[in-house]
Amino acid sequence: MGSDVFLQLTVSGLSNGMVYALVAVGFVVIFKASDVINFAQGEFLLFGAYLAFAFIAQFGLPWSLGVLATLLTAAMIGLIVERLVLRPLIGEPVISMIMVTIGLSSLLRAVVNGIWGVRPKAFPNFIPSGEVEFLGAIVGIDRLLVIAIAAILLTVLTLFFRHTRDGIAMRAIADDQQAALSMGISIKRVLAVAWAMAAITAAVAGIMLANTVGVSHDIIFIGLRVFPVVILGGLDSLPGAIVGGGVIGLLESYTAGYTTSGLELIVPYIVLILVLMIRPYGLFGKEIIERV
Amino acid sequence: MESGIFFSDYRSDMALRRMPLQKVRTGLLLAGLVVFPFLATPYWLNLANQIAIATIGAIGLNILVGYTGQISLGQGAFMAVGAYGSGLLTVRLDVPFYLSIPAAAAITAVAGLVVGLPSLRLKGLYLAVATLAAQQIVEFVVTHWDGLTGGTEALVVPAPELFGARMNTDGRFYWILVIVALAVALFAANLFRSRVGRAWVAIRDQDIAASAIGVNVFGYKLLAFATSSFLVGLSGALLAHYRSIVTWERFTIEVSISYLAMIIIGGLGTISGSFFGASLIVLLPAMINTLGRSLQDTAPWAATVLPYVQQGVFGLVIILFLVLEPEGLAKLWRNVKDYFRVWPFSY
Numbered sequence: 040m041g042s043d044v045f046l047q048l049t050v051s052g053l054s055n056g057m058v059y060a061l062v063a064v065g066f067v068v069i070f071k072a073s074d075v076i077n078f079a080q081g082e083f084l085l086f087g088a089y090l091a092f093a094f095i096a097q098f099g100l101p102w103s104l105g106v107l108a109t110l111l112t113a114a115m116i117g118l119i120v121e122r123l124v125l126r127p128l129i130g131e132p133v134i135s136m137i138m139v140t141i142g143l144s145s146l147l148r149a150v151v152n153g154i155w156g157v158r159p160k161a162f163p164n165f166i167p168s169g170e171v172e173f174l175g176a177i178v179g180i181d182r183l184l185v186i187a188i189a190a191i192l193l194t195v196l197t198l199f200f201r202h203t204r205d206g207i208a209m210r211a212i213a214d215d216q217q218a219a220l221s222m223g224i225s226i227k228r229v230l231a232v233a234w235a236m237a238a239i240t241a242a243v244a245g246i247m248l249a250n251t252v253g254v255s256h257d258i259i260f261i262g263l264r265v266f267p268v269v270i271l272g273g274l275d276s277l278p279g280a281i282v283g284g285g286v287i288g289l290l291e292s293y294t295a296g297y298t299t300s301g302l303e304l305i306v307p308y309i310v311l312i313l314v315l316m317i318r319p320y321g322l323f324g325k326e327i328i329e330r331v
Numbered sequence: 332m333e334s335g336i337f338f339s340d341y342r343s344d345m346a347l348r349r350m351p352l353q354k355v356r357t358g359l360l361l362a363g364l365v366v367f368p369f370l371a372t373p374y375w376l377n378l379a380n381q382i383a384i385a386t387i388g389a390i391g392l393n394i395l396v397g398y399t400g401q402i403s404l405g406q407g408a409f410m411a412v413g414a415y416g417s418g419l420l421t422v423r424l425d426v427p428f429y430l431s432i433p434a435a436a437a438i439t440a441v442a443g444l445v446v447g448l449p450s451l452r453l454k455g456l457y458l459a460v461a462t463l464a465a466q467q468i469v470e471f472v473v474t475h476w477d478g479l480t481g482g483t484e485a486l487v488v489p490a491p492e493l494f495g496a497r498m499n500t501d502g503r504f505y506w507i508l509v510i511v512a513l514a515v516a517l518f519a520a521n522l523f524r525s526r527v528g529r530a531w532v533a534i535r536d537q538d539i540a541a542s543a544i545g546v547n548v549f550g551y552k553l554l555a556f557a558t559s560s561f562l563v564g565l566s567g568a569l570l571a572h573y574r575s576i577v578t579w580e581r582f583t584i585e586v587s588i589s590y591l592a593m594i595i596i597g598g599l600g601t602i603s604g605s606f607f608g609a610s611l612i613v614l615l616p617a618m619i620n621t622l623g624r625s626l627q628d629t630a631p632w633a634a635t636v637l638p639y640v641q642q643g644v645f646g647l648v649i650i651l652f653l654v655l656e657p658e659g660l661a662k663l664w665r666n667v668k669d670y671f672r673v674w675p676f677s678y
Contacts, residue, residue, distance in 0.1 A: 076459075077459070078458055078666060124650055124654070127654045128653060128654065131653075131657065133402065133455040134396065134400075134402050134599070135653050135657060136654060137402060137456070137459055137651055138591060138592070138595050139649070139653045139654075141588055141591070141592075141646075141649065142592070142645075142647070142649030142650040142653070143644040143646060143650060144646070145588075145642050145643070145645050145646030145649070146642075146643050146647055146650065147646075148642060148644030148646075149639040149640070149641075149642040149643030150639075150643065150644065152638075152639045152642070153636055153640075153643070155638040186576075196661060203482075250390075263463075263467075263584075265574075266460055266463060266464075267464075270457075270460060281542075301471075301475065304467075304471055305467060305468050305471040308463075308464035308467045309467055310467065311460065311461070311464045312449065312461055312464050312465075314463075315449055315452070315453055315460070315461050316449060316452060317456055319452060319453055319457050324531050
């Protein structure tokens with residue numbers, strides 16, 4: 040046990056954390072636009088991974104076309120979900136929103152399992168699987184790619200929320216639906232865009248996961264593991280998703296490396312409870328002052 | 332409302348069942364419950380017992396979610412505390428089950444108080460996520476504390492004995508479960524008409540306004556957590572003795588979700604809704620199973636997709652109820668009653 044172990048743990052923790060961050064970004068987009076926590080995010084990932092598997096491995100498309108088709112299909116699913124499930128519930132209490140996404144997760148999971156079964160599939164890796172040495176630790180190229188994609192997504196989305204019409208409208212709606220409506224913002228349009236974007240982000244993350252951990256049912260659990268990440272970073276903060284992902288990834292990696300009893304499974308949740316008690320809005324989230 | 336009924340004293344005005352039709356329905360229900368075990372096959376008795384246990388748990392969850400408005404994803408964890416509590420008391424300390432079950436429920440109430448502490452600062456979505464974390468932590472403790480719970484091994488609980496009879500069949504256990512379930516329903520129905528119940532509803536509807544009119548919000552929230560977990564623990568403990576085996580797989584996040592589905596589908600903040608929802612969520616997979624079996628000869632592939640169909644229908648039912656009838660089965664039942672009350676002269 041020396042500094043090289045520590046370094047290896049740090050690097051693997053950070054790269055795992057970036058996978059979490061990639062998933063967390065999808066949560067943040069939906070929360071920023073509609074104040075909904077999407078409990079079906081894990082299933083969106085699963086759909087992304089299996090769609091990519093279907094297009095590339097089953098239909099034999101070249102991977103560039105396959106990825107494009109996956110993203111388009113994911114966007115369609117996002118739009119359909121928003122139109123049929125979320126839109127009738129605009130303005131309903133939190134419990135309805137939570138339950139409807141939970142119901143959605145059950146339905147989507149059944150569809151995926153019904154079509155593709157529950158056995159893990161071999162994903163045709165189109166990302167070079169080599170390893171590079173970085174500061175004395177070994178990192179897979181796929182992990183580096185995950186980090187790069189997370190960075191690109193973050194930049195694009197930050198610009199989107201700052202400078203585009205739809206992005207600003209999303210922030211306005213999250214802040215106050217009624218005020219946004221009275222300013223002439225179409226909630227329907229904006230929510231549709233938000234769910235399509237979230238589905239696309241999830242599909243990107245799903246494809247990356249399919250590459251790094253394989254196409255299997257376990258992808259769903261990453262959806263649950265991301266809650267500590269988004270709470271720590273702040274539910275409405277994109278940089279928070281990245282920082283939160285990094286911190287939780289590192290924590291898991293160190294606990295797994297230096298303790299033995301599987302504690303890394305719950306350390307993120309303990310952090311989650313502590314954060315909720317001390318700073319419920321997270322590191323970078325916006326503090327909400329409640330008025331009657 | 333029926334007309335022509337006059338109450339001449341406070342007692343009859345305050346009664347839980349005031350109208351003649353209500354009394355008739357209650358009488359029919361009780362008679363049905365007494366006759367049922369003599370007519371039913373073991374298969375239906377088994378389902379009825381599951382429904383009774385689920386109803387107790389759903390009423391418990393409804394106190395917290397439906398009446399007080401505190402969303403909890405920790406139902407499975409509380410049931411685990413109740414089940415393991417009672418099971419371990421019986422197995423390790425030889426406590427008879429009629430003492431170990433209430434004791435386990437009390438232990439669960441204390442656990443509920445601890446989980447309820449964050450509700451001082453959190454509400455809505457954030458509380459839901461905090462209870463989700465509690466659920467994961469309890470699951471971890473149950474599966475990893477080998478010395479106490481036996482870890483991932485199943486805990487075998489001997490069948491309880493009452494008046495010298497072993498309660499090891501569905502038919503015998505039915506009576507325990509039905510009596511407890513009725514007592515819980517009666518307790519809850521009266522509770523919501525009391526000061527405490529009114530305070531909970533005030534907190535649910537607008538917590539800041541509630542505190543402005545003098546409701547001790549945090550105190551009543553904690554009380555709701557404790558009462559709710561007491562009943563949920565009770566249902567978990569009953570489940571342990573009924574199944575005579577306790578494994579952690581029965582208390583995962585999936586269980587939390589299916590109980591939330593029960594009270595959403597049944598109707599938030601209603602006792603009858605807890606029963607309707609519990610019945611539907613217990614019966615639905617069983618019916619799909621029967622349907623799949625009957626299709627086995629004509630369509631052999633049906634058996635392989637059965638679990639997915641069950642899962643998909645479960646999700647679909649939740650979504651459909653939320654979109655089409657957010658007040659749940661209790662509202663539908665009310666519509667039926669309203670229709671027949673003035674039938675055939677509805678105008």
